[in-house]
Amino acid sequence: MVFAFERAVALARIDPELLSHLFAATACLLARTDGVSPRSVFETYFRRSVSDEQWQEVYLGLFQ
Numbered sequence: 879m880v881f882a883f884e885r886a887v888a889l890a891r892i893d894p895e896l897l898s899h900l901f902a903a904t905a906c907l908l909a910r911t912d913g914v915s916p917r918s919v920f921e922t923y924f925r926r927s928v929s930d931e932q933w934q935e936v937y938l939g940l941f942q
Contacts, residue, residue: 889896905916912919928937 886897886900889900902916905919908919909916
């Protein structure tokens with residue numbers, strides 16, 4: 879995870895708009911690997927994600 883995060887940060891430093899392309903490409907690769915649609919990949923990860931409140935209280939500060 880740290881390796882992937884470092885790569886994403888490097889990409890964001892080049893151009894933050896590239897992150898949405900990386901996100902979409904990663905979802906497509908996972909969908910192909912898992913034999914599902916990108917939407918299914920997003921739904922699976924959405925169900926695992928933290929609430930907005932928890933994100934703001936606990937995790938957001940780590941990125942500032």
